[in-house]
Amino acid sequence: MSAPTAPTTLTPSIVGQAEKHHTAVLTRALVGTTLNEQQWIVLNQTLDAGEPVEPSAHIARIAAMTQWARTEVETAANALLASALLTTTPHGLLEPTDTGKAVVRKVRTESGAIVAAAYGAVPTEDLVTAARVLVAITARMAQELAHA
Helix, strand or coil: CCCCCCCCCCCHHHHHHHHHHHHHHHHHHHCCCCCCHHHHHHHHHHHHCCCCECHHHHHHHHHHHHCCCHHHHHHHHHHHHHCCCEEECCCCCEEECHHHHHHHHHHHHHHHHHHHHHHHCCCHHHHHHHHHHHHHHHHHHHHHHHHC
16 A cells, blocks of 8 residues: 655645746747737736726836846837727827737637636635735745845
């Protein structure tokens, strides 16, 4: 008889593997679009804002959220403007175009089924705990990075 396996604890390797699999799902859903990951996140976050956003603050928020250089986020936003997936309002704010909204729907639909199946295999209370833990770890890492 074999010894019982000790429960696995959360490690950077586990978090990294999960993140890499999320990225692979997104990459598959982005096939056929002109978007890379940075452009997708900028477009998706702009739509999620629910209203036009001030470009500088929006770029700063996404750079902080992703830990990307501000210039990378600006480049992504400029590419989205050039491809007419984002537009600038008369007041200088960014908002998705109808085409941009359609691309977001397509990508969310294509990735959503896989993500829903994966998350649906986990009890809700475990997802709540995982969310709380990952938010706490991310906040602590952000604090440490701010001191560097």
